[in-house]
Amino acid sequence: MTLSLNQWTTKRWTVREAVEGCARHGVEAIGLWRQNVAEQGLTESVKLVRDAGLRVSSLCRGGFLTGDDALDDNRRAIDEAAALEASCLVMVVGGLPGVVPGQPPGDISRDLPAARAKVAESLEVLAPYAAAAGVRLALEPLHPMYCADRAVLSTLKQANDLAEPFDDVGVVVDTFHVWWDPEVLTEIARAKIFSYQVCDFLTPLPADVLLGRGMMGDGVIDFAPLTEAVLKAGYDGDIEVEIFNADIWARDPDEVLAEMITRYERLIAPTPEPRG
Amino acid sequence: MTLSLNQWTTKRWTVREAVEGCARHGVEAIGLWRQNVAEQGLTESVKLVRDAGLRVSSLCRGGFLTGDDALDDNRRAIDEAAALEASCLVMVVGGLPGVVPGQPPGDISRDLPAARAKVAESLEVLAPYAAAAGVRLALEPLHPMYCADRAVLSTLKQANDLAEPFDDVGVVVDTFHVWWDPEVLTEIARAKIFSYQVCDFLTPLPADVLLGRGMMGDGVIDFAPLTEAVLKAGYDGDIEVEIFNADIWARDPDEVLAEMITRYERLIAPTPEPRG
Numbered sequence: 238m239t240l241s242l243n244q245w246t247t248k249r250w251t252v253r254e255a256v257e258g259c260a261r262h263g264v265e266a267i268g269l270w271r272q273n274v275a276e277q278g279l280t281e282s283v284k285l286v287r288d289a290g291l292r293v294s295s296l297c298r299g300g301f302l303t304g305d306d307a308l309d310d311n312r313r314a315i316d317e318a319a320a321l322e323a324s325c326l327v328m329v330v331g332g333l334p335g336v337v338p339g340q341p342p343g344d345i346s347r348d349l350p351a352a353r354a355k356v357a358e359s360l361e362v363l364a365p366y367a368a369a370a371g372v373r374l375a376l377e378p379l380h381p382m383y384c385a386d387r388a389v390l391s392t393l394k395q396a397n398d399l400a401e402p403f404d405d406v407g408v409v410v411d412t413f414h415v416w417w418d419p420e421v422l423t424e425i426a427r428a429k430i431f432s433y434q435v436c437d438f439l440t441p442l443p444a445d446v447l448l449g450r451g452m453m454g455d456g457v458i459d460f461a462p463l464t465e466a467v468l469k470a471g472y473d474g475d476i477e478v479e480i481f482n483a484d485i486w487a488r489d490p491d492e493v494l495a496e497m498i499t500r501y502e503r504l505i506a507p508t509p510e511p512r513g
Numbered sequence: 514m515t516l517s518l519n520q521w522t523t524k525r526w527t528v529r530e531a532v533e534g535c536a537r538h539g540v541e542a543i544g545l546w547r548q549n550v551a552e553q554g555l556t557e558s559v560k561l562v563r564d565a566g567l568r569v570s571s572l573c574r575g576g577f578l579t580g581d582d583a584l585d586d587n588r589r590a591i592d593e594a595a596a597l598e599a600s601c602l603v604m605v606v607g608g609l610p611g612v613v614p615g616q617p618p619g620d621i622s623r624d625l626p627a628a629r630a631k632v633a634e635s636l637e638v639l640a641p642y643a644a645a646a647g648v649r650l651a652l653e654p655l656h657p658m659y660c661a662d663r664a665v666l667s668t669l670k671q672a673n674d675l676a677e678p679f680d681d682v683g684v685v686v687d688t689f690h691v692w693w694d695p696e697v698l699t700e701i702a703r704a705k706i707f708s709y710q711v712c713d714f715l716t717p718l719p720a721d722v723l724l725g726r727g728m729m730g731d732g733v734i735d736f737a738p739l740t741e742a743v744l745k746a747g748y749d750g751d752i753e754v755e756i757f758n759a760d761i762w763a764r765d766p767d768e769v770l771a772e773m774i775t776r777y778e779r780l781i782a783p784t785p786e787p788r789g
Contacts (some may be wrong), residue, residue: 333733339717347735353695382658384693385716385733391693417660417667419629440661441615444720457609457661459623 241266243479247490252277294475301331375431377409407431517542519755523766528553570751577607578635651707653685683707
């Protein structure tokens with residue numbers, strides 16, 4: 238089983254509760270979030286996942302490289318990923334400098350090419366640090382609707398181009414962010430995929446578009462071609478279900494986990510090659 | 514002056530009122546919408562714009578080609594564009610078959626490549642009809658957040674590729690839809706631009722993301738490089754301001770028109786080359 242629970246799918250659970258939830262439901266991997274790890278304590282979190290025999294499929298997240306003074310915090314994130322033996326550190330690169338998610342633009346920069354150049358520069362500094370720590374950085378292109386406030390990295394092609402020069406820098410393929418892209422299959426084929434995250438794209442989007450991620454099957458995405466392309470590109474890691482959704486967060490997390498497993502098996506799980 | 518009022522910027526105005534508004538404010542061109550033209554009457558609308566000496570910079574809109582039975586309505590749209598001597602008929606190509614804007618997915622197709630192929634097939638039929646009528650079809654790539662419910666055409670590159678074989682098929686460059694695209698300048702350079710529409714991209718997006726279009730200057734877009742690229746590509750048509758925005762629709766349309774002109778002059782209007 239390659240299914241992994243990204244812990245924000247069951248957002249109200251602490252690291253301990255999410256680890257215990259995975260154990261109860263036979264889920265063998267978990268994607269952790271830094272703020273939850275900090276609340277649980279890093280040492281305690283490391284012990285919890287090790288004792289439970291869980292793989293840490295990702296640590297979310299480093300990034301926000303377009304502002305100033307991001308490097309120190311990213312070095313800390315890399316250290317945490319190393320301690321947790323996370324398969325990768327997910328990098329959400331940040332939006333236009335000065336844009337605050339949820340707030341109208343005040344004193345911002347509208348120079349998108351400059352913001353993108355800043356990401357590339359920051360990566361030059363962080364990639365060697367990550368490599369020395371044995372941590373893989375996974376650049377996550379976000380849906381273009383988040384370009385201003387969360388990630389100026391908007392396509393898989395951009396992420397692939399940025400990752401190319403570095404052995405230990407790759408990409409996240411997240412179905413929600415890339416399903417619409419006419420070049421998605423071509424770019425998956427050339428990608429160094431360090432993380433494959435799945436959830437559906439809901440329509441209509443909710444009032445807060447950040448929460449437009451749905452349980453697989455509830456939205457508009459055709460998962461099979463994407464999963465097939467990811468596997469064909471050589472990805473053999475865990476497949477993380479990461480859902481931000483107010484209705485799902487309001488439900489009993491155990492019920493969400495059970496439904497996630499059912500949907501995963503129906504819509505995502507790689508089918509073994511038939512024997513000849 | 515190349516500024517054009519897209520009539521949905523002053524949505525509560527009829528065609529007659531919008532034409533009169535343009536005359537009052539010295540705006541020489543107007544973008545019309547089919548339903549408003551139908552309410553005013555096609556013959557009456559033609560007479561109104563001619564008597565006022567207005568250019569019709571576009572008729573919005575044909576398209577929705579991914580469903581069945583779209584061709585007859587598109588032929589009617591082409592005839593209306595011909596009667597109005599519109600510079601182009603804007604084509605919004607439609608989303609995934611069965612998806613209804615504003616409603617959760619019911620009995621839909623999730624086959625995005627098939628929907629895109631259907632657009633190309635429909636164009637093969639409509640392009641000769643439009644050419645015979647002397648009407649130019651302008652394919653509008655919409656922001657990827659509308660891929661499921663409004664337009665499977667998500668990038669300017671796709672639109673350019675589709676338009677290429679036909680003399681009388683080109684594209685709309687709409688700042689709201691394309692500003693995020695890492696390849697936007699390259700694709701503008703190769704585009705047959707039949708319409709340039711401007712408005713800003715607001716952040717945060719409002720609850721209905723269709724209404725996330727703002728007055729130029731109120732959002733995150735850097736207009737100068739886009740306008741410069743559009744002009745460098747040879748576009749010498751009108752520049753249409755098209756804003757869908759509940760707050761703007763609630764204001765006095767004359768006040769909106771006055772502000773639109775001020776913002777246009779500050780942020781959009783091409784500056785004449787300095788004399789050597």
